Amino acid sequence: MSLIVQKYGGTSVGTPERIRNVASRILETREAGHRVVAVVSAMAGVTDNLLKLAAEVTGDGRPTEREMDVLLSTGEQTTIALTAMALNSMGASAISLTGAQAGIETDGVHTKARISNITPSEVHRMLDEGHIVILAGFQGRTPEGRITTLGRGGSDLTAIAMAAAVDADLCQIYTDVDGVYTCDPRVVPDAKKIEEISYDEMLEMASSGSKVMQSRAVEFAKKFGVRFEVRSSLNRNPGTLVCEENMSMESVVIRGVSLEKKQAKVTIEGVRDEPGVAGRIFGAVSDANLIVDMIVQNVSKTGITDISFTVNEADLGKAKEVLAPVLAELGPDASIEAESGIAKLSVVGIGMRSHSGVAAQMFAALADAGINIQMISTSEIKITVTVSEAQIDEAARVMHKAFGLSGEVAVAS
């Protein structure tokens, strides 16, 4: 009898009817002879309603984060009770546990706590008594008993962390897509579902805009070696298995292509090339809670250099604002230039480590299609470029084809 941890997101449990569907799937797993721990999120829309209430009672003020966690955690608590009831009404024996009851201990950083320890004795006891355990995602408690929430992607993290703590045989992340695709099917119609992907590839795909899961949960899975499957709660299709890389994975040069639109580029020109300059720039940006991606700086020949980076288009105004007072410190001729309407394109694959020429092949294919590359940044298993947003869809299709992901032209140098 194997032990399976499942996770169902807010859309999957968004209505009473969907909760019954989820309950049926859980029951099926149970009836196939497995022990089941099912992690559920708040019903879609519930969290937004709670945030609205919080805004209303506090006027213009900022709700206390400690109380925000007490408030938001009711969302998952509602779902666990309803899911357990639904299962029990179907003749199963299900028990709900909040994060605190399940022994999920966190630090005290409210609204974005980190799991520090899991004591799964209550989960084991319930499983041993023959119950299906329905566990609240996204939440935990501090050693002193305060309620905490884990922030974005928290329910995935709960599932993966609990799978590690109880040494589950399998962890299944149910979502509204069939798995991880070689590219966004809305952009590349012949994108294919990936059967198996390594943690590192999944992380690079996620950080490049393929938001099937938050990076945080994937990082946790990698750290503790938790194999998990991403699959749809709406059909019976097999999903994508995320696991340690293995030999066969290397034979594929590029696992997938990811894209991220609505980006903007900021270039600071005429910057003195000396220690501390980059720190001042990105310190100011990070103090404003802006997320910076792709940072590019070229070697300087004259002691004066340019630094470029990308931000979300919506953050561009704020970025210019916080950098204005810093400009004077950077050099007498420092100036700032900003451009919106750009997009990021990445090719990801652990296979590129053992194949040279991937970058050259990428740039050549884009050039052949008449697509101009603005910035380039690389990691060991990813190459990212920025292009004009108007050309990003075409660029993705070109990449998808160039690296044989459509199953038409397989190319490896």
Next chain:
Amino acid sequence: MSLIVQKYGGTSVGTPERIRNVASRILETREAGHRVVAVVSAMAGVTDNLLKLAAEVTGDGRPTEREMDVLLSTGEQTTIALTAMALNSMGASAISLTGAQAGIETDGVHTKARISNITPSEVHRMLDEGHIVILAGFQGRTPEGRITTLGRGGSDLTAIAMAAAVDADLCQIYTDVDGVYTCDPRVVPDAKKIEEISYDEMLEMASSGSKVMQSRAVEFAKKFGVRFEVRSSLNRNPGTLVCEENMSMESVVIRGVSLEKKQAKVTIEGVRDEPGVAGRIFGAVSDANLIVDMIVQNVSKTGITDISFTVNEADLGKAKEVLAPVLAELGPDASIEAESGIAKLSVVGIGMRSHSGVAAQMFAALADAGINIQMISTSEIKITVTVSEAQIDEAARVMHKAFGLSGEVAVAS
């Protein structure tokens, strides 16, 4: 610096705006130099929505009671977070505590648990640190950590039990009426607010239909000697103080008149007057979860007697149904007679213990007004009669005047 426990019901916290009003009142108390523990209920309507969700996910089935408690307790948890946030946004320092966090321990009877113990160390710690404590009413936890709810009137009970546990100087129950009245002002326009009432009188008023509070919370207050004030959250009027009886109370013969409409009378005639008969009748009724009030049996001369009792009109059909199979056991000539459209009228006062003739005065006044009495039942400090529902309002006005409650004619025999 005195310690005050306040309780605000579901209507008082029914909207974000009302929560802000409640927060203002709590803050006022704090700024007057008191330490405050405020117990809050679920926002009006929230519990009904949760019950509806539970019904939907379970189809026709009955939701598991353990899970019902996990579900319902989210209602108060939402209110404590919102109330604490509202206070913090006003510059106060407030901390929310769930029943479990506040050390409210109960037995394991889900949906109607009893408080078995309170360990208020966390409440004390928060108060000592200078916080206002916002406590979830209606809920607790078992020693094993399961979430429980206290059933109807549970938030009043939480407030009174916590007031006892922390040895509060005052407990204030805020509601949507100004206090306890000598009679229902909708029936008797010159009914007056009672300044001070004993626990026993309050209990008798409650059990006779004046549902300002559930009897259960009053019983608890009596047992532990918790003085409390019932007052309105909508204005600044002083309320009614509920406390131990004192000498001055005895000078008032009748404290108040209470009435309860929509009652029905069931009479079982031709019953053998032997041990076990009443047990069989009321066993059957109680197995069906019907609440029986006023039970009247007269002495028998022939070995055959009649037994009458009242039930809520809505339960009459069910009562007849469950009694039908019992009838044959009661005697060869046993028959059942039922009558709806009746009402109960009670006069309550600890003063009647030291005054004879109260019953005679009551019956005479009703007779003078042409009101026929159907059943009579008395306790040490209460006399209850049933009359036709069509005459109950008039009967209440007659009583109110006869016992000088309107301040016109003071009569004592």
